Amino acid sequence: MPVHTSETIKGxxxxxxxxxxALAxxxxxxxxxxxxxxxxxxxxDPLHVVWLRVAGAAxxxxxxxxxxRALLRRRPALLAGFGLLAVAGVQACYFAAISRIxxxxxxxxEYLAPALVLGWVRFVQRRPVTRAAALGVVLAVGGLACVVEVWSGLGFDAxxxxxxxxxxxxxxxxxVLSDQGSDSGDGAPDPLGVIAYGLLVGAxxxxxxxxxWNMDWSVLTGTARMDGTPVAAWLLLGWIVLVATVVAYVTGVLAVRRLSPQVAGVVACLEAVIATVLAWVLLGEHLSLPxxxxxxxxxxGAFIAQSSAPAGNGSEPVAGGGAERELSARGTTA
Incomplete structure (x- = not known):
């Protein structure tokens, strides 16, 4: 019995x-x-900030x-998809969005992604989904209507x-790309390797x-303002590259290897809460009660959708919060 006790404590x-x-x-x-x-x-420019982030992390x-490097020969399509969509596409669209809203x-x-995935499964692939997953989609869409204030004709920039x-x-x-091209067993690609090549492709x-080469590099030698408080621009860039990209990806991969994809997905939902609170405190971006x-x-809704696997699909649920967590979950499960 002492062996079981020590194993339980270790676990x-x-x-x-x-x-x-996962929290980090x-x-x-x-x-x-x-x-x-x-x-x-x-x-x-938002695209220049994205380039600095991705190129620095790469x-x-x-x-x-x-x-x-063997991944270049074994999984070129996956590396290209990760670089184009999960790195370049997501970051470029997100940074351009925050310049306006x-x-x-x-x-x-962005947290509509798990709901959109289920919509793809149901209406494009014509595979059934669970009732809980459908409920998650309805909740996510309804909640988003409150966030963007549809009753006032969209309170934010369209x-x-x-x-x-x-x-x-x-x-x-x-x-979708990951679902179609995923391997199993020993043939599964290493998540850290895919992330590294995805960053290189994205860069x-x-x-x-x-x-x-058209960027105003002098901005990086000056200061930026966070709700009126001056902050060194290079310090903000260092945070974006080292913490918000490198540390974020690596800790996310390591977390999923120690937790189930579902648990990691639940913790990942805190990302939106943390971002909203930080923006409120540091940037003065206050949101209304509705x-x-x-x-x-x-x-x-995102949590329910990502924790409810599509019926008839043997893969694990889609983890909310980014494609890197889906990749980590697949590598870990395999």
């Missing part, structure tokens, strides 16, 4: 550490928009790309909302689109 500690990693990942991801928006308001993660609203719109929806659609595209694509209530409903 509990491992899960506790995993929860800590949610905090890191949630802080990206708060750090990026002052740089955009200081004069940087440079830091390049040793992992060298270590897993509040950070919290943009991220809550283009900004479309860009945030574009970020959610990019996540859906990667979910290459964004270089052609953003044209960083918007806060609607945001809570969106998160509940």
């Amino acid at each position: 509990s500690r491992g899960k506790g550490f995993g929860l800590g990693l 990942s949610a905090v890191a991801f949630g802080g990206s928009g708060v750090a990026a928006k002052p740089l955009i308001e200081a004069g940087l 440079l830091v993660m390049s040793p992992l790309a060298v270590r897993h 509040p950070v919290g609203v943009a991220l809550l719109v 283009l900004g909302l479309l860009l945030a929806l574009g970020a959610a659609c990019c996540q859906v595209g990667y979910f 290459a694509v964004l270089t052609a689109v953003a044209r960083p 918007q806060i209530a609607g945001g809570a409903v969106v998160l509940v």
Whole structure:
């Protein structure tokens, strides 16, 4: 019996550490928009901020790309899909959205991704979904209506909302690609390797689109303002690259390896809460009571949708909060 007791304690500690990693990942991801928006308001184009984030993270993660270079031969389609959709597409749309609408609203719109995935499964693939999943979709859409204040003719910039929806659609595209091209057993790709190559692909694509040689580099040597408080621009950029990207991705992968995808997905839902609170405190972006209530409903709906696997599908539920968590869950389950 002492053996079982020690194993139980070890397992509990491992899960506790995993929860800590998942929370750290949610905090890191949630802080990206708060750090990026002052740089955009200081004069940087949203695409340039995205390029700086992805290119910097790709440079830091390049040793992992060298270590897993066999992925270039084995899984080129997956690497291209991750780079184009989960990295370049999601980040470009999200950063462009927060230049026009509040950070919290943009991220809550992005949390429609689990509901959109189920819509793809039901109406495009014509596969049945559970009643709980359908309820999650209804809750997410209803909550979003409160967040964007549809009763007042959309209280936010329509283009900004479309860009945030574009970020959610990019996540859906990667979910579908991952579902169609996933391996099993020992053939499953290493999540950290895919992330490293995804960042490299995303950086290459964004270089052609953003044209960083036209960027106003002098902004990075000055200061940006967070609700009137001056902050060094290089410090904000360092947070975006090292914490909100590298640390966020790595801790997210390690967390899912210690937890079930469902538990990691629940903790990931805190990302939207953290982003909204940080934007409220640091940027002065206050939301009304109906918007806060609607945001809570969106998160509940996203949680129900991601924790309810489509009927007849042997894969694990879609984890809310980003394609990187779906990739981590697939690698761990395999």
